Amino acid sequence: MTKTRLIIIGTGMAATRLVDELTRRVPEAFDICMIGDEPTSPYNRVLLSSLLAGELDESELTLKTPDWWSQNNIRILTGERVTEIDKAARCVTLANGTILNYDQLVLATGSKPICLPLPGADLAGVMTFRDLADVAKIRAAMKPDASAVVIGGGLLGLEAAYGLAKANVKTSLIHLMDRLMERQLDAEAANMLRDDISARGISFHLSANTKKIHGAGKVEAIELMDGTVIPADLVVMAVGIRPNIDLAQGAGLTTGRGILVDDQLATSDPAIFALGECAEHRGIAYGLVEPAYEQARILAAHLSADSAAYAGSVTATNLKVHGIHLFSSGDFLGADGSDVIVLRDRGLKTYRKLVLKNEGGTTQLTGCLLYGDTSDGLWYAELIRQQTPVNSMRPLLAFGRDLATREAA
Ligand SMILES: Cc1cc2nc3c(=O)[nH]c(=O)nc-3n(C[C@H](O)[C@H](O)[C@H](O)COP(=O)(O)OP(=O)(O)OC[C@H]3O[C@@H](n4cnc5c(N)ncnc54)[C@H](O)[C@@H]3O)c2cc1C
Helix, strand or coil: CCCEEEEEECCCHHHHHHHHHHHHHCCCCEEEEEECCCCCCCECHHHHHHHHCCCCCHHHHECCCHHHHHHCCEEEECCCCEEEEECCCCEEEECCCCEEECCEEEECCCEEECCCCCCCCCCECEEECCCHHHHHHHHHHCCCCCEEEEECCCHHHHHHHHHHHHCCCEEEEECCCCCCCCCCCCHHHHHHHHHHHHCCCEEEECCCCEEEEEEECEEEEEEECCCCEEECCEEEECCCEEECCHHHHHCCCCECCCEEECCCCECCCCCEEECHHHEEECCECCCCHHHHHHHHHHHHHHHCCCCCCCCCCCCEEECCECCECEEEEECCCCCCCCEEEEEEECCCCEEEEEEEEEECCEEEEEEEEEECCCCCHHHHHHHHHHCCECHHHHHHHCCCHHHHHHHHC
16 A cells, blocks of 8 residues: 655644544554654644643653654654645755655644744843743843843733742743733632732732843843833743744745644645644644644544534633632623623632523523632533533533532533
């Protein structure tokens, strides 16, 4: 049997999950070559925060044992950058000049961290937080008497600040918005988070805009628009990501914010697919790993000639800061016309908000936000994802799975 030559560009979490799915389905059908420009074998990027915080060793991030690749007949090229795709000739060129031919190509090139174009942003000591190399740089600068400023109060910024503060670095966090994690939390939960993060020794500047990074050769301070100057030996920019679409654009594939894909993850060229953070599906380029895993499952099925369609993902977020439990999924703010159930206990520092939609007599959960006790988070997320009618459990829904399902049964 002639094998399909499948090239995957990127050795990140989406690419690794895809080969995992493919080898489980049709190991003999493909001749797979995976190419990544990071020097290490694939690792769990989500756990970089735990690595930075000193809670895990680098070896614990590895996704596959060294033998796995050869046992599954997968050729993996690390430390190699693809510089060009020739759609007509169906080949890719590597930076070292090697040309590799494909029958089918998958782009899993992830995202790039956004660097604010501030005066001083090119000074030594200004860093991003995206890969193992970034973590090594930040850790090298994490001296106990150092001062750090993190720009960005989203998930990544908070996890970076936590890691720095845990190493006794004097840490300040600057956020443009008036509350932390505004894409995942409402004002009440964001205030609870701010209190818990402050208790870990991190100081905040909310509604703050950065004007300039000062320093002679290396960073010395950050200046805000209101004139506040914060001394800093290192600055971590965690202000967002941009899908990495350079190769796709160079090849003339249709792109928007990400590489445009249909429900089979096919790009504008039927022999080329994209998944993970570089892909844009129905107007959304996801920045989380679960959608990438769902896409990998669908793409593996499609490449194995099974019918499968990706309909988009309901996302869920939690924060990896020891002792802080938060979980948010779906429409956590509550769109017009929805019902909101809130359960709070200030003494226990717990807050639970459920958002419900009622249509034609059927009630569904459309969003949830849990702070303090997140034990039911995955169950709520599943109800949201499955669009399960919750009419019968509604009276006890806010009290969690055990009570709600017992009464409904
Ligand atoms: C610190 C941190 C914490 C996170 N925490 C969470 C979390 O708690 N929950 C969550 O859901 N998500 C989290 N994420 C996001 C999650 O890690 C990503 O969604 C996921 O890794 C995306 O996988 P990907 O394969 O699409 O992209 P990536 O993992 O970025 O992989 C893309 C790979 O392609 C390589 N590449 C790009 N261009 C080329 C080229 N031309 N040639 C060769 N190789 C190339 C890149 O170098 C990279 O190795 C976190 C991310 C970070 C950085």
